[in-house]
Amino acid sequence: MVFEPSSNNRGGHISMDWINRHIDQPLLNGAAGLLRHWHIRTRQSPELLEPTWNLVVLSCLLLASGQVMAGKPFVLSIAALIMLALPSAKKLLSAVKAGGSAYGAREYKSSRARAVAKREAEWSVRILMLLSSACLPFIARIDDPVGACFMLGASVWFVLTGPLKTYLDAAEPPEPREGDRMYSGVFHFG
Numbered sequence: 078m079v080f081e082p083s084s085n086n087r088g089g090h091i092s093m094d095w096i097n098r099h100i101d102q103p104l105l106n107g108a109a110g111l112l113r114h115w116h117i118r119t120r121q122s123p124e125l126l127e128p129t130w131n132l133v134v135l136s137c138l139l140l141a142s143g144q145v146m147a148g149k150p151f152v153l154s155i156a157a158l159i160m161l162a163l164p165s166a167k168k169l170l171s172a173v174k175a176g177g178s179a180y181g182a183r184e185y186k187s188s189r190a191r192a193v194a195k196r197e198a199e200w201s202v203r204i205l206m207l208l209s210s211a212c213l214p215f216i217a218r219i220d221d222p223v224g225a226c227f228m229l230g231a232s233v234w235f236v237l238t239g240p241l242k243t244y245l246d247a248a249e250p251p252e253p254r255e256g257d258r259m260y261s262g263v264f265h266f267g
Contacts, residue, residue: 101203105196108241108248116251122180123250124188125172127242128165134237135162138230150223154230161234181253188250195247203243210236 112123135158142154214232219225 096204097200100207101200104203104207104240104244105248108244109251112245112248113251116180122172122184123245125169127238127245128168130241131165131238132162132169134234135165138234142226142230145226146223150226154227157227185250185253192247192250199243199247203240203247206240206243210240 112126115121115126116123139155139158142151142158146154213235214229219228
């Protein structure tokens with residue numbers, strides 16, 4: 078079943094078509110451009126952008142927690158950041174072990190099929206991620222200073238990685254620069 082946003086705008090309510098046209102589609106296009114730029118610049122698979130970005134954000138949070146915390150709270154924050162970094166580090170290490178950035182016609186077709194499925198099936202998830210990432214820093218208040226630092230760090234991590242992951246997963250992947258001739262002949266003219 079494919080979800081089609083409605084196009085009627087009755088009673089002054091914001092229609093799903095407006096949200097799709099002015100919020101979701103531009104963010105999907107931006108994520109596709111980001112994937113394309115990553116692939117052209119680094120010659121790496123577009124699937125490695127999200128785990129790399131996650132590790133960059135977590136490294137910045139590690140540096141910030143070293144400036145703000147000390148003692149047991151700092152050790153606890155290091156442990157939490159390491160646990161958050163493990164899935165991304167595992168994905169990057171498995172890509173290195175598999176031989177780097179083998180991104181060709183087969184990987185493009187597979188990524189494109191997954192992106193189309195996510196684009197159509199998870200429309201509401203992307204919008205909810207945007208809304209929750211916009212609201213989380215304002216509603217998460219804690220009186221304990223250490224707990225407030227943890228919550229601030231968790232909010233920053235979620236805001237910088239959550240919506241980006243959902244949009245990168247649903248974005249159109251870039252066409253491979255290498256691959257079989259039949260594939261590149263279909264999409265590249267001249």
